[in-house]
Every structure is written in C-alpha cells, then in structure tokens.
Amino acid sequence: MTDATWTQADTVREPQFGDYVELLKPRVMRLVVFTALVGLLAAPVPVHPVLALAAIVCIAVGAGASGALNMYTDWDIDAVMKRTARRPIPSGRVTRGEALTIGLALAGFSVVMLGLFANLVAAGLLAFTIFFYAVVYSIWLKRATPQNIVIGGAAGAFPPMIGWAAATGGVSLESGLMFALIFLWTPPHFWALALFRNEDYARAGVPMLPVTAGPRATRNQILLYALVLAPVAVLPAFTSVGGPVYLAGALVLNALFVRGAWRVWRRDEAEAIADGHRAEKRFFGLSILYLFLHFGLLLAEAGLHAIGLVPAAWPVLA
Amino acid sequence: MRPDSHELYGRRKSRNLGVGLVLGAFVALIFAVTIVKLTEGASMQAFDHALRPELVPAAGN
Numbered sequence: 507m508t509d510a511t512w513t514q515a516d517t518v519r520e521p522q523f524g525d526y527v528e529l530l531k532p533r534v535m536r537l538v539v540f541t542a543l544v545g546l547l548a549a550p551v552p553v554h555p556v557l558a559l560a561a562i563v564c565i566a567v568g569a570g571a572s573g574a575l576n577m578y579t580d581w582d583i584d585a586v587m588k589r590t591a592r593r594p595i596p597s598g599r600v601t602r603g604e605a606l607t608i609g610l611a612l613a614g615f616s617v618v619m620l621g622l623f624a625n626l627v628a629a630g631l632l633a634f635t636i637f638f639y640a641v642v643y644s645i646w647l648k649r650a651t652p653q654n655i656v657i658g659g660a661a662g663a664f665p666p667m668i669g670w671a672a673a674t675g676g677v678s679l680e681s682g683l684m685f686a687l688i689f690l691w692t693p694p695h696f697w698a699l700a701l702f703r704n705e706d707y708a709r710a711g712v713p714m715l716p717v718t719a720g721p722r723a724t725r726n727q728i729l730l731y732a733l734v735l736a737p738v739a740v741l742p743a744f745t746s747v748g749g750p751v752y753l754a755g756a757l758v759l760n761a762l763f764v765r766g767a768w769r770v771w772r773r774d775e776a777e778a779i780a781d782g783h784r785a786e787k788r789f790f791g792l793s794i795l796y797l798f799l800h801f802g803l804l805l806a807e808a809g810l811h812a813i814g815l816v817p818a819a820w821p822v823l824a
Numbered sequence: 825m826r827p828d829s830h831e832l833y834g835r836r837k838s839r840n841l842g843v844g845l846v847l848g849a850f851v852a853l854i855f856a857v858t859i860v861k862l863t864e865g866a867s868m869q870a871f872d873h874a875l876r877p878e879l880v881p882a883a884g885n
Contacts, residue, residue: 520836526839557857557861
C-alpha cells in the first residue's frame with residue numbers, strides 16, 4: 507500500500523486531541539472535581555497541596571475514564587438522541603475501539619496512581635465507582651429499568667467520599683452524608699430533564715420514568731425525592747463539616763428546591779406543553795445551582811474552620 | 825507536493841502535541857509528589873520478600 511492510498515482512506519476520520527478530551531465528558535468531570543475537592547478540603551486531616559492536586563487529578567481522570575467507557579457502551583443510544591448525537595463516536599470522529607482502549611487505560615492508570623499518591627481506600631472507592639458507572643449503570647441498568655437513574659446515581663455520589671478518603675484514609679458519617687446528598691439529588695434532577703426530553707429517551711428506547719410510568723408518576727416522584735432529600739441535605743450542618751453558615755444556606759436552598767418540585771408536581775402535561783415546560787426547565791436549572799451551592803457552603807465552612815471561626819456551642823452529631 | 829505536507833500531518837501534529845503535553849504534565853506531577861513525599865519523610869521502602877529490620881515497627885509503636 508502506498509502512502510498516498512493510505513492517507514486518502516483515513517483522512518476523513520483522523521481524530522483530534524480535542525475529540526479524545528470530549529470522550530472524557532469534561533462537563534461531568536467539572537462537577538466531579540468540585541465535589542471531590544470539597545470532600546478532600548472538608549476532611550479534618552490536612553493534605554499537602556501537591557498531594558491534594560495529584561489526588562484530584564486521579565479522581566478526575568477516573569471519572570473521565572468511566573465517561574469514555576459509557577460512550578463505548580451507549581453509542582447506539584447516543585446516535586438517536588438529539589442531546590448526544592454530536593458526541594465523538596456517533597459523529598464518527600472516534601471509533602468504539604479507541605473509546606474502549608482509552609477508557610480502560612485511563613481507569614487502570616487513575617486507580618493505581620491514586621493508590622500510590624493517597625491510599626488504598628481512596629483507590630478502591632475510585633475503582634468501584636468506575637465499575638459502577640461503566641458496568642452496573644451503563645450496561646445493566648440503563649436499558650433495563652426506570653430505576654436506572656436511582657441506583658446509577660450512586661456513581662456520581664462517590665467523588666466527595668473519595669476525596670474525603672484520600673485525606674483521611676477512611677469513610678465517615680460526614681462523607682456518607684455528602685454521598686447521600688448527591689445520591690438523593692440525582693433522580694429529581696434527571697427526571698426533570700426527562701420530562702422535557704421525553705421524546706428523545708422514548709426514541710432511544712431508554713426506560714426513563716416519564717417513558718415507562720408517564721409524566722404524572724414522574725412528577726409525584728420528583729416531589730417525593732425533594733421531600734426526602736431536604737432533611738438529609740440539612741443534616742451535614744450538625745456534623746464536623748457543618749456550622750451556622752451551612753445551616754442557613756441549606757435551609758434556604760431546600761425551601762427553594764421543595765417549592766420548585768411542588769410547582770412541577772401541581773402541573774399536568776397539557777399545562778407543561780402549553781408553556782414549553784417552563785417550570786420543569788427552571789427546576790432543572792435550580793437543581794444544578796442547588797448542588798453546586800451546597801458544596802460551596804461546605805467549602806465555606808471548611809475555610810471558616812481553618813481560620814478558627816467556629817461557634818463555641820454548636821451541636822455536632824458525631 | 826512533499827509527502828509530509830499533507831493536511832493529515834498537520835492534524836496529527838496537534839494530536840501528538842496534546843498527548844506530549846499530557847505526558848509531560850504527568851511526569852511533572854510524579855516528580856512533584858516524589859519531592860513532597862520525601863520531604864514529609866514517608867516510608868520509601870515496602871515489603872520485598874525479604875525481612876528488613878527497619879520495616880518492623882518498633883515495640884510500643
């Protein structure tokens with residue numbers, strides 16, 4: 507084969523570096539990095555900044571690896587959904603084989619390096635998270651049950667726990683509550699999205715709740731989860747990572763979240779279609795801000811603790 | 825037209841540059857972590873199928 511024939515055949519789908527970066531789902535990575543960093547900084551054990559950076563890089567790369575593995579398994583779903591049709595595999599920029607290779611290689615690297623940089627507990631949790639997202643959620647649950655997002659949400663909830671474990675070498679009530687916050691937040695967040703992206707999921711054959719049980723049941727579940735989430739989200743205020751600043755912020759945020767869920771609940775589909783799912787879209791936007799601000803409040807509390815600004819008699823559970 | 829002037833090589837160059845930078849950053853990270861761990865006095869030896877007295881915790885520790 508001459509050089510000329512080879513280049514003509516392969517020019518069209520020669521991937522760029524940016525295509526590989528896109529495989530790692532950089533937007534999801536940002537949330538992972540932020541929550542893991544908060545988990546690490548809120549921990550009572552100080553970590554050298556270089557070691558903290560190394561641990562966060564490993565957690566981010568591990569999250570990226572599971573993103574690439576998810577794109578490998580979900581290429582057919584991605585191709586028919588408007589939101590995901592431009593991803594590297596369905597758009598033909600990266601092959602499935604490349605995604606699998608990159609995903610597996612980065613998964614192995616990130617776990618081993620986190621074990622060396624931090625400790626085996628953090629590395630074990632990262633390995634479990636990647637397995638959970640790439641296998642339990644992407645392969646087993648996503649196409650099989652409307653509870654996919656409920657159980658699969660655990661994968662997104664682990665990062666702060668891994669950050670905490672990187673600092674302390676273990677898990678605790680505090681890191682468990684950070685896990686619970688994201689775990690319980692995930693279903694209402696994605697169900698709100700599914701309410702106004704229902705056609706996309708139906709076309710792809712993904713059994714999201716609005717597809718299988720209908721919008722009414724989904725609205726009920728959104729309100730139910732918001733009501734269960736609210737007390738869990740406030741609880742960290744009464745642990746070693748919380749304080750009055752977190753308590754005040756969490757009370758406001760959860761009142762807004764429950765109000766948003768209530769507004770979504772009291773509507774029917776005709777009303778939602780009439781105004782272009784305005785309340786659902788607003789609730790979805792609010793849910794992103796809700797999670798970001800909760801972890802922002804924990805970060806603020808970590809800063810206040812670091813400079814000794816802690817109330818003398820604050821009730822702490824453990 | 826020179827064989828290496830094809831536009832494909834230009835795109836490969838950008839990809840290779842990206843991979844090179846990532847590998848360079850990885851090396852720098854390993855180096856920085858090594859310096860920090862050495863400075864903090866972390867144990868630099870692990871079990872290697874032979875008993876070394878310095879790895880046995882002292883009594884009372």
